[in-house]
Amino acid sequence: MASCATTPNTNSWAPFSAYSIDLGFSTPLKSLPLMKKKKKLNQKVKSAALHTPSVLHFPKKPLKPTMIPQEDSKKPIKTNPQWNLLQRVAAIAFDMAEGALISRERQQPLPKTSDPRVQIAGNFAPVPEHPVQHVLPVNGSIPECINGVYLRNGANPLFEPVAGHHFFDGDGMVHAVTIDNGKASYACRFTETQRFLQEKELGKPVFPKAIGELHGHNGVGRLLLFVARGLFGLINNxxxxxxxxAGLVYFNNRLLAMSEDDLPYQVRITPSGDLETVGRYNFDEQLNSTMIAHPKIDPVSKELYALSYDVVQKPYLKYFRFFPDGKKSPDVEIPLTVPTMMHDFAITENFVVIPDQQVVFKLQEMISGGSPVIYDKNKKSRFGILAKNASDSNNIIWIESPDTFCFHLWNAWEEPESDEVVVIGSCMTPPDSIFNECDESLESVLSEIRLNLKTGKSTRRPILSETDQVNLEAGMVNRNRLGRKTQFAYLAIAEPWPKVSGFGKVDLSTGDVKKYIYGNGKYGGEPFFLPNDAADCKNEDDGFIIAFVHDEKTWESELQIVNAVNLELEASIKLPSRVPYGFHGTFVDSKELVNQA
Incomplete structure (x- = not known):
């Protein structure tokens, strides 16, 4: 996503050589000569490229590159010993077809939104796992009230892309900083999804990338290959x-890692501060559909609210909730005429607020050579207001909000005196600019949207003045006041896009914004607000902002802890590994960890 002109060679790719499928004959039969050895960079560093030449080029830098052990290139990648002759022949045929697809893709220029040289350059590039390391250097003093684990999710591709790749396509990796009585430790681990485990075992990517690869006829071809490999039992799809x-939530004594295309995965925090994947989590067989990555926990009822959307078949959208003990409510089907991107939503004290916006899925567009993610200008954006305890959608209230696309909603609350629900979100234009290449520059405007339940009308206004306007994306309000009126929001300053140069503390009523800038050449991600839960703390902004920050001059990363009241740096923790720019995080208090499942 950043320019790769100054990118050190610290990317980390899984070892991968040309495929060698053993058919049971005396000599292994190579399916595709997919990779040639790269020149060594004073060390045995190996690429995971499926094809040569690589689509990525990393200039040499006087920095120590990530070490990846060199495998014996003569040793064939192991295949499933239970594959029969037919399956092995099919595997060869599918690999050949995939090679032809790759060659065809490389004859055409990639848009920036699926060009890995743009999407995962610089500090967007992946890193290897890092086992827990204790007693990290700390500048300043970690506040005594902070004891627990800060965790942040992100995309970290195991294999080097062979063609199209979007930043959102990478394998999930969780970075964790444990703080215990002023001392800190760090670890990062892949979330071992079914996809990850199968591809790691096969030594190559076989699952299609939803954004980077599923475009046009080549995307159709990749889908057919994926289905065919499943039919022949070569993969379990x-x-x-x-x-x-994408997201993380700690609920019912479980840490869940999420992306909206699957069930959550449970990740366990070990006593030492390391991470281990427990597995795909269906809430004791209660959940049989996907769940979006931004569920909401009501700070009073402790219930978790979530959505699930489907891009293929009706119902395209479902709403459900979980009680504090983990019991799930029945699904409520939300009527939508077309499958719609539903990345986020909001809750109030009594309602859920569901955005039905203009970014939709039209899989048939792939047949005509286009992207299945479409900005439908003819569709009118609207918000659905539904009672939290609704058993069906009969009483949902739809209120139109023209030309509104909020990728994230930060909070919502009710104002009964005016019969309004107030929604705070960042309105993005062009709406599909994250997914499709656009000539127009992306803008993300923090906005107040008022939905009048009595008149069915809406209004929208920018919260910041025109002179203070900056792109604000990724952030939160005090989670102890979610769904209730809040004065402040803490949001990433996404400039120069897509990097984050700091964060803003925004007064939502006055539009006043106080900025905290990480420093020259330093960039971060989502600012996480950790409230000070001490009994004598009454103010909404009494707490701390926690964020990973990366110095692009020294190629080092740190965790910064900033006082949310005065925006003064309290402490910075030097990390033993580079932390790529990522997505969303959470904090698990040490008291909560005592009962971790």
Whole structure:
């Protein structure tokens, strides 16, 4: 996503050589000569490219590159020993077909939104796993009230892309900083999804990338290959295809990693501060559909609210909730005429607020050579207001909000005196600019949207003044006041897009914004607000902002802890590994960990 002109060679790719499928004959039969050895960079560093030449080029830098052990290139990648002759022949045929697809794709220029040289350049590039490391250097003093684990999810592709790749396509990796009485430790681990485990075992990517690869006729071809490999038993495509790289939530004593294309995955925090994947989590067989990566926990009832959307068949959208003990409510089908991207939603004290916006899925567009993610200008954006405890959607209230696309909603609340529901979100234009290449520059405007339940009308206004306007994306309000009126929001300053140069503390009523900038050449991600839960803390902004920050000059990363009241740096924790720019995080208090499942 950033320019790769100054990118050190610290990317980490799984070892991968040309495929060698053993058919049971005396000599292994190579299916495709998919990779040639790269020149060594003073060390045995190996690429996971499926094809040569690589689509990525990393200039040499006087920095120590990530070490990846060199495998014996003569050793064939192991295949499933239970494959029969037919399956092995089919595997060869499918690999050949995939090679032809790759060659065809490389004859055409990639748009920036699916060009890996753009999407995962610089500090968007992946890193290897890092086992827990204790007693990290700390500058300043970690506040005594902070004890627990800060975790942040992100996309970290195991294999080097062979063609199209979007930043959102990468395998999920969770970075964790444990703080215990002023001391800190760090670890990062892949979330071992079914997709990840199968591809790691096969030594190559076989699951299609939802955004980077599923375009046009080549996308149709990749889908057909995926289905065919499943039919021949070469892969198991019945246990989910998600990457669990977007959201994190701690609910009912479980840490869940999520992406909206699958069920959540449970990740366990070990006593030492390391991470281990427990597995795909269906809430004790209660959940049999996907769940979006932004569920909401009501701070009073402790219930978890969520949505599930389907891009293929009706119902295109379902709403459900979980009680604090983990019991699930029945699904409520929400009537939509077309499958619609539903990345986020909001809750109030009594309602869920569901955005039905203009970014939709039209899989048939792939047949005509286009993208299945479409900005439908003829569709009118609207918000659905539904009672939290609704058993059906009969009483949902739809209110139109023209030309509104909020990728994220930060909060919502009720104002009974005016019969309004107030929604706070970042309105993005062009709506599909994250997914499809656009000539127009992306803008993300923090906005207040008022939905009048009595008149059915809406209004929308920018919260910041025109002179203060900056792109604000990724952030939160005080989670102890979610669904209730809040004064402040803490949001990433996404400039220069898509990097994050700091965060803003925004007064939602006045539009006043106070900025905290990470420093020259330093960039971060989502600012996580951790409230100070001490009994004598009454103010909404009494707490701390926690964020990973990366120095692009020294190629080092740190965790910064900032006082949310005065925006003064309290402490910075030097990390032993580079932390790529990522997505969303959470904090698990040490008291909560005592009862972790």
């Amino acid at each position: 019945k246990q989910g295809t998600g990457v669990a790289n």
